[in-house]
Each structure stands twice: as structure tokens, then as C-alpha cells.
């Protein structure tokens with residue numbers, strides 16, 4: 279009987295550990311899913327607060343696209359169907375409207391492919 283009690287208390291301890299790991303915030307925000315297509319990002323605007331780190335998971339439903347933003351320090355990344363590209367950036371300390379552009383020539387609407395990052399105070 280004592281061994282059963284030990285196993286039960288060990289199981290309870292493990293549950294507490296797992297729940298603690300789930301409840302603990304890994305970062306300020308959950309990742310945001312973004313889908314690229316010809317020729318837009320959905321959503322096309324993401325709002326963050328100054329200094330926050332945000333991760334976006336980007337995939338494509340149509341065509342191969344890219345992402346890049348010098349002002350947000352986002353290096354060139356490729357976005358392709360059936361693939362998730364993880365991009366993390368830190369919002370600048372100055373509120374305003376920032377842009378992440380498609381970085382791969384993808385056709386007639388390429389220049390319209392902009393993901394707007396709205397940085398709030």
C-alpha cells in the first residue's frame with residue numbers, strides 16, 4: 279500500500295510540474311499565424327506594444343513569397359506552401375507604423391505585399 283501511495287504522490291507531483299510549465303508564460307504573446315497568398319498577407323496588420331517580442335508563424339496558401347524588414351531587423355525569410363516559417367522580431371521603442379515587405383519577386387502584386395506592424399505605446 280505504501281508503494282501505491284508513493285506512486286500516486288509522484289504522479290501528482292509530475293502533474294503539478296506539467297501544469298506549471300503550461301501556465302508559465304513563455305513570452306509576452308502567443309505566436310500569431312500569418313498566411314501569404316497572391317498578393318497579400320492575412321492578417322495584414324499586427325499590433326504590438328513598444329519593446330515587445332513577437333513571433334509570427336508564416337505559411338503560404340498560394341505561391342512562394344518572402345519576408346524582410348530592415349527597420350524591424352527581420353532578415354530575409356522564404357515562405358512556401360506546406361511549410362511554416364518562424365519569424366521573431368522585437369518592436370521598436372518608438373510607437374508607429376512599421377512594414378515587413380515580401381522579399382521575393384512573386385508577380386504583378388509583389389509590391390503590394392506588405393505586413394504592417396502597428397507599434398502602440
Ligand SMILES: [Cu+2]
Nearest residue numbers: 380382384388
Ligand atoms: Cu513578392
